[in-house]
Amino acid sequence: MAISKKISVLLNLADLLAKNKPEILRKNELDMNSFADMDESMKDRLKVDENKVDGMIRSLREVAEQDDPEGKILYDFTREDGLHIVNRTVPFGTILIIYESRPDVTIEAAATAFKAGNRILLKGGKESFNTNTYLTELWQRALSENGFDTHFVEYLNLSRDETQKLIKENTHNVDIIIPRGGDNLINFVTENSSVPVIVSGRGNNFMYVDDDCDTEMAIRLILNGKKRISVCNALDKVLINKNLPELKEKVSDFVSELHSKGIDVWGDKKAASIYSEIKETNDKMVLFEEFMAPKIYFSLVENMNDAIEMINRYSGGHSAVIVTNDAEKADTFMQKVDCAAVYHNASTRFTDGGQFGVGGEIAISTQKLHFRGPLGAQELVTNKWFVYGKGHVRE
Numbered sequence: 482m483a484i485s486k487k488i489s490v491l492l493n494l495a496d497l498l499a500k501n502k503p504e505i506l507r508k509n510e511l512d513m514n515s516f517a518d519m520d521e522s523m524k525d526r527l528k529v530d531e532n533k534v535d536g537m538i539r540s541l542r543e544v545a546e547q548d549d550p551e552g553k554i555l556y557d558f559t560r561e562d563g564l565h566i567v568n569r570t571v572p573f574g575t576i577l578i579i580y581e582s583r584p585d586v587t588i589e590a591a592a593t594a595f596k597a598g599n600r601i602l603l604k605g606g607k608e609s610f611n612t613n614t615y616l617t618e619l620w621q622r623a624l625s626e627n628g629f630d631t632h633f634v635e636y637l638n639l640s641r642d643e644t645q646k647l648i649k650e651n652t653h654n655v656d657i658i659i660p661r662g663g664d665n666l667i668n669f670v671t672e673n674s675s676v677p678v679i680v681s682g683r684g685n686n687f688m689y690v691d692d693d694c695d696t697e698m699a700i701r702l703i704l705n706g707k708k709r710i711s712v713c714n715a716l717d718k719v720l721i722n723k724n725l726p727e728l729k730e731k732v733s734d735f736v737s738e739l740h741s742k743g744i745d746v747w748g749d750k751k752a753a754s755i756y757s758e759i760k761e762t763n764d765k766m767v768l769f770e771e772f773m774a775p776k777i778y779f780s781l782v783e784n785m786n787d788a789i790e791m792i793n794r795y796s797g798g799h800s801a802v803i804v805t806n807d808a809e810k811a812d813t814f815m816q817k818v819d820c821a822a823v824y825h826n827a828s829t830r831f832t833d834g835g836q837f838g839v840g841g842e843i844a845i846s847t848q849k850l851h852f853r854g855p856l857g858a859q860e861l862v863t864n865k866w867f868v869y870g871k872g873h874v875r876e
Contacts, residue, residue: 482572482598484549486627491545491592494623495538498588501619502534508611509584516608522773525711527582527608537588540841547840550597550862565869570862572598574656578843579644579670581662582606587616589841590661591634593834596858602653604637604644606662614638649673659844679856681844684713685771685797686829689788689814691805692722696731698826699804700738703777705828707744710775713845714800714832717772720788721752723781732756732779739777748779755781768795785810793819798847800829821847821854 498505509529519527556568576599580586584605591601605613617636624631639647647653648670660670661681671678688706690699706716725731732755736746746759753761759779767778768791782788785803792801802824803814811825822832832855834842839857846853852860 482551484551486629487549487596487598488545489627490623490629491541491596493626494588494592494620495541495545497619497623498534498538498541502531505529505534505612505615506531508615509609511611512582512609515611519608521775522711523582523608525709527584527612529584529612533585537585540585540589540835541592543835543840544592544596544858547596547858550859553862555864562873563871564873567867567869568864569867571865573861573863575600575602575654576843576861577602577604577647577653577655577658579604579658579660579662579666580606582608584609584612584616586661587613587620587636590659590843591620593841593843593856593858594861595634597861599861600632601634602637602655603635604639604647610638645669645673649675651675661844679844679846679851680848681713681846683771683797683847684715684799685717685769685795686714686800686802686820686832687718687720687788687792687796688716688802688804688829689782689785689792690719690721690725691785691803691807691810692724692726693806693810694725694804695806695826696725696734700735702802702804702826702828703735704738704742705830707739707742707775707777708830711773712830713771714830715773716777716802716829717770718768718778718780718795720780720782720791722785722788723751723783729755732759735779743775745776746779747776749781751781752779771797785814789814789817793817796820799845800824800832802827802829821845 512527550570553570554567558566576594578590587603594601614636620634621631624633655676657677657679658670658674659679659681660667667680703719709715736756736758739746747762748759749763750761753759798820800822801818801820803811804826805811815823834840834855834857837855839855842855842857844856846856
């Protein structure tokens with residue numbers, strides 16, 4: 482697929498979003514009004530305002546400016562007998578994205594897949610049907626105006642049973658499935674799909690507060706980690722070294738600041754014994770939970786190694802941060818923690834394709850194959866061997 486034509490589609494779509502912003506907002510209002518009893522996390526994911534549309538437009542233009550992922554030469558070798566062997570990047574083919582009620586995915590995730598030359602099938606949540614189908618109409622208008630088959634980006638209006646049949650029987654001849662949602666969706670797809678799956682796993686991100694750290698920095702990072710509760714890069718767990726100087730006073734400060742932002746603070750028995758405003762829970766299953774709510778969990782740990790062990794056991798493998806003044810400790814933490822993104826003295830909220838400089842992302846992969854972390858256009862290709870001969874045979 483010619484790079485110039487792909488760029489034209491993406492820039493045309495950006496213009497269409499700008500021109501049709503009022504209608505996008507109107508469609509989204511229909512969705513918001515149809516599900517008025519949503520919780521705050523769902524509302525945050527579903528809501529489209531002018532800033533979100535501007536973000537979609539910006540993402541399209543960023544992806545358009547990126548290098549073309551297709552056709553990159555990974556390996557080039559000519560044998561002594563003249564046989565020429567080249568390994569190049571090629572699209573996966575058809576990618577199915579099953580996602581939660583986030584209309585921006587319809588634009589940003591599809592754009593990354595399209596830039597890499599893939600066909601995209603979109604299956605969004607029922608709550609965002611009006612917004613998603615209208616955004617897909619704009620996609621198809623941009624495709625048509627630039628000479629593409631409109632089926633290159635297609636929205637699937639399927640029932641639950643039809644979606645499950647698609648996953649099990651591959652009724653639409655897809656090459657890759659990317660499920661973006663809760664554990665139930667991800668588990669169903671991974672257990673039933675007959676094609677490869679890229680898991681965009683849950684968040685459940687952890688912070689370790691070292692005994693040698695800037696506690697003012699720590700609270701800033703904690704508050705920023707809970708600034709949006711509906712995103713997968715939100716912070717859910719804070720592990721505090723029990724030897725932190727002035728421990729009771731510092732924990733009290735942390736909790737007070739969180740309460741001032743409307744965040745409930747829970748913790749295990751050790752944490753609750755430090756400060757009575759921490760709601761005690763000793764259910765270990767909480768450690769596995771991605772809250773998606775104005776809620777955070779505190780625990781005291783003996784040392785950094787205990788923190789690393791807890792993170793590797795309970796986190797979603799998404800993001801983890803250490804707050805410390807000790808660079809050596811930070812390096813050890815970052816090497817040993819098994820997450821897609823690891824941080825030293827920075828917020829987990831940066832785990833995002835745009836923030837990492839790769840533009841829009843189709844997902845944040847928490848598995849190790851074929852890639853981990855934000856998946857942009859450059860990661861949505863596979864490879865193929867091209868071999869050029871002149872009647873060569875192998876003796």
